[in-house]
Amino acid sequence: MKVLVALKRVADPDNANKVKVSAAGDAIDTTGLEWKTNPFDEYALEAALRLTENGKTPKKREGEVVVVTLGPKESETMLRAALATGADRAIRIEATDAELDGRLVAWALKAVVAAEKPDLILLGKQAVDGDSNQVGQRLAELLDFPMATFAATLHEEPGALLVGREVDGGVLTLRVTLPAVVTVDLRIVAPTSVFSKLTAMEAGFKHGDGVRFAPLPAIMAAKKKPLDVKPLAELVGGAVLATKYVKFERPAQRAGGAKVKDVAELVEKLASVSKVI
Amino acid sequence: MSDALVIAELSDDGKLKKSTLSAVTFAQRALPALGGTFSILVLGANASAVASELTACGAAKVLACEDPAFEQYTAEQFTPTVSEVGKGFGLIVATATSFGKDLLPRVAARLDAAYAGDCSGVASEGGHITYKRPMFAGNAFGYCTLSTPIQVATARQSEFEAAPSTGGSSPIETVAKVSPSAVAERVQFVSLEAVKSARPELAEASVVVSGGRALKEKFMVVLEPLADALGAALGASRAAVDAGYAPGDFQVGQTGKIVAPKLYVAVGISGAIQHIAGMKGSKVIVAINKDPDAPIFQLADYGLVADLFTAVPALVTELKKRT
Numbered sequence: 001m002k003v004l005v006a007l008k009r010v011a012d013p014d015n016a017n018k019v020k021v022s023a024a025g026d027a028i029d030t031t032g033l034e035w036k037t038n039p040f041d042e043y044a045l046e047a048a049l050r051l052t053e054n055g056k057t058p059k060k061r062e063g064e065v066v067v068v069t070l071g072p073k074e075s076e077t078m079l080r081a082a083l084a085t086g087a088d089r090a091i092r093i094e095a096t097d098a099e100l101d102g103r104l105v106a107w108a109l110k111a112v113v114a115a116e117k118p119d120l121i122l123l124g125k126q127a128v129d130g131d132s133n134q135v136g137q138r139l140a141e142l143l144d145f146p147m148a149t150f151a152a153t154l155h156e157e158p159g160a161l162l163v164g165r166e167v168d169g170g171v172l173t174l175r176v177t178l179p180a181v182v183t184v185d186l187r188i189v190a191p192t193s194v195f196s197k198l199t200a201m202e203a204g205f206k207h208g209d210g211v212r213f214a215p216l217p218a219i220m221a222a223k224k225k226p227l228d229v230k231p232l233a234e235l236v237g238g239a240v241l242a243t244k245y246v247k248f249e250r251p252a253q254r255a256g257g258a259k260v261k262d263v264a265e266l267v268e269k270l271a272s273v274s275k276v277i
Numbered sequence: 278m279s280d281a282l283v284i285a286e287l288s289d290d291g292k293l294k295k296s297t298l299s300a301v302t303f304a305q306r307a308l309p310a311l312g313g314t315f316s317i318l319v320l321g322a323n324a325s326a327v328a329s330e331l332t333a334c335g336a337a338k339v340l341a342c343e344d345p346a347f348e349q350y351t352a353e354q355f356t357p358t359v360s361e362v363g364k365g366f367g368l369i370v371a372t373a374t375s376f377g378k379d380l381l382p383r384v385a386a387r388l389d390a391a392y393a394g395d396c397s398g399v400a401s402e403g404g405h406i407t408y409k410r411p412m413f414a415g416n417a418f419g420y421c422t423l424s425t426p427i428q429v430a431t432a433r434q435s436e437f438e439a440a441p442s443t444g445g446s447s448p449i450e451t452v453a454k455v456s457p458s459a460v461a462e463r464v465q466f467v468s469l470e471a472v473k474s475a476r477p478e479l480a481e482a483s484v485v486v487s488g489g490r491a492l493k494e495k496f497m498v499v500l501e502p503l504a505d506a507l508g509a510a511l512g513a514s515r516a517a518v519d520a521g522y523a524p525g526d527f528q529v530g531q532t533g534k535i536v537a538p539k540l541y542v543a544v545g546i547s548g549a550i551q552h553i554a555g556m557k558g559s560k561v562i563v564a565i566n567k568d569p570d571a572p573i574f575q576l577a578d579y580g581l582v583a584d585l586f587t588a589v590p591a592l593v594t595e596l597k598k599r600t
């Protein structure tokens with residue numbers, strides 16, 4: 001199976017104190033934030049690797065994993081890291097975040113799919129900077145492919161994937177015929193969530209928990225793996241940005257921090273001060 | 278001038294979901310910028326029956342498209358019809374449930390429309406719509422405008438109260454189904470493992486009790502009596518779900534459910550930003566944690582530093598004394 005994985009480099013929102021808004025209020029100030037691969041995209045890559053190997057011999061790649069990003073030169077660090085963990089080739093589409101919205105990213109990825117003809121396109125369910133949650137769905141429509149969003153499990157069948165989706169009321173299972181678009185949720189990297197046709201689903205088989213790390217020799221070898229760069233305009237033609245952020249602000253801080261000494265005081269306060277019980 | 282179209286959401290057994298009424302509120306707030314009216318579109322195997330439940334909330338029309346193919350939702354089945362009807366509108370909106378977040382971006386792509394997902398606010402400014410969106414795990418709000426002729430959005434349910442019944446009687450019109458391409462045959466519904474519970478729905482509950490990694494295998498044993506005493510829905514942190522102590526659809530947070538009840542009780546939860554992103558809109562927050570420096574205490578109105586395994590049963594006893 002050939003899998004295309006879309007990776008985005010994001011400014012890590014994990015350090016809440018460092019997410020700042022520019023003085024003019026017109027941009028997020030990313031100074032002091034660490035750049036990393038969008039976590040959901042790391043999970044998508046891990047899922048792609050699991051789908052293209054026998055879980056018992058994970059070093060041997062069966063099929064191909066191609067990673068693609070739309071980003072500046074600096075995002076090549078992320079692509080090299082993906083190549084080191086096992087991806088075969090990388091493509092970078094030259095663009096800055098300010099030039100992009102979900103609509104343009106999907107158009108560009110459509111062109112990449114047309115050229116690469118993967119059996120499966122894996123994406124994260126959302127990029128944790130914009131929390132936008134739209135590229136996978138849009139791409140599926142542009143391609144007229146079946147899709148399964150928010151995937152927590154993937155089982156390969158001949159020509160198809162059985163996908164367990166995390167939905168509001170529980171887990172919904174779909175069977176999608178390949179080629180298809182799948183966006184992944186957090187639990188896709190649990191030890192028994194992905195089975196390729198090469199990985200026997202015999203009792204007791206487990207992948208490692210979470211994403212794999214690249215050993216040093218693989219990091220060295222990744223420097224020699226192919227990385228192509230393409231201009232954005234070549235892929236999206238004259239399409240222009242249709243989403244414009246006019247203002248940003250930090251949310252109001254809650255006035256929390258008060259402590260109660262025991263359960264009795266807690267109940268008393270909830271009843272007579274807050275009046276919520 | 279243009280109009281807004283609200284996409285109704287039905288439950289697995291074909292009933293109207295209350296989430297639909299949050300999207301109605303969103304549409305109403307966007308109308309000044311559009312200058313027109315709003316209508317509601319219902320797709321379902323029993324769409325006409327559901328449509329008749331929606332005639333009292335002020336819509337210009339309730340459009341019903343009834344077809345057995347809509348019994349089980351898939352984006353591939355729904356997208357062509359929603360897009361065809363949506364073509365005549367300036368704004369298409371649904372609530373940001375797993376249904377809305379799956380369907381609407383796909384509809385947007387079909388109409389080459391820009392999309393603003395999971396909006397916490399909407400305003401009409403200078404004749405156009407400004408969408409307010411939480412970003413960076415709730416650490417910032419971004420205000421955006423969309424410049425395509427049709428705009429598509431989803432509304433964060435906790436930020437838009439259900440539209441009240443205004444007693445009007447909107448006309449119901451039936452619309453024809455648009456047959457999907459062969460793509461619809463390439464996706465097949467297999468099963469839904471629904472988590473059955475007598476408790477209120479997490480996103481709609483007025484009290485939520487959530488547990489974290491600290492609960493271990495005792496998650497249900499410890500928290501159910503507390504949820505019962507408070508009439509609460511149960512929630513969980515990601516760590517509790519990942520460890521298998523609680524089902525996946527309990528997860529509250531940036532990537533789980535967003536809740537804003539009048540009372541949120543966080544038990545054995547440290548307060549990572551991704552968790553906070555899903556519950557900081559709650560009116561009153563209680564935290565029970567044995568670590569006095571746990572970040573959750575910074576936003577809790579009432580923090581109790583205690584071992585949860587003794588504090589929670591004591592709390593249940595104390596609550597029962599009051600009733």
Ligand SMILES: Cc1cc2nc3c(=O)[nH]c(=O)nc-3n(C[C@H](O)[C@H](O)[C@H](O)COP(=O)(O)OP(=O)(O)OC[C@H]3O[C@@H](n4cnc5c(N)ncnc54)[C@H](O)[C@@H]3O)c2cc1C
Nearest residue numbers: 489490491514515516530531532533545547552567568585
């Ligand atoms: C991309 C991404 C998305 C994420 N999305 C979400 C999300 O949507 N929701 C979410 O919740 N998390 C999310 N997370 C995970 C998040 O970062 C935290 O890892 C998680 O919330 C921690 O869960 P926890 O508080 O239960 O566990 P921990 O951080 O391990 O905290 C356990 C707490 O229990 C306390 N404790 C232990 N024993 C006791 C006891 N006996 N009595 C009282 N207190 C005790 C400890 O002091 C500690 O504070 C996400 C992470 C990433 C990277």
Ligand SMILES: Nc1ncnc2c1ncn2[C@@H]1O[C@H](COP(=O)(O)O)[C@@H](O)[C@H]1O
Nearest residue numbers: 006007070123124126127132133134135
């Ligand atoms: N600039 C980008 N480059 C590559 N992939 C992207 C980019 N932006 C979004 N994606 C992919 O689309 C997914 C959903 O992103 P979003 O719709 O922006 O939340 C991400 O998890 C990525 O897999």
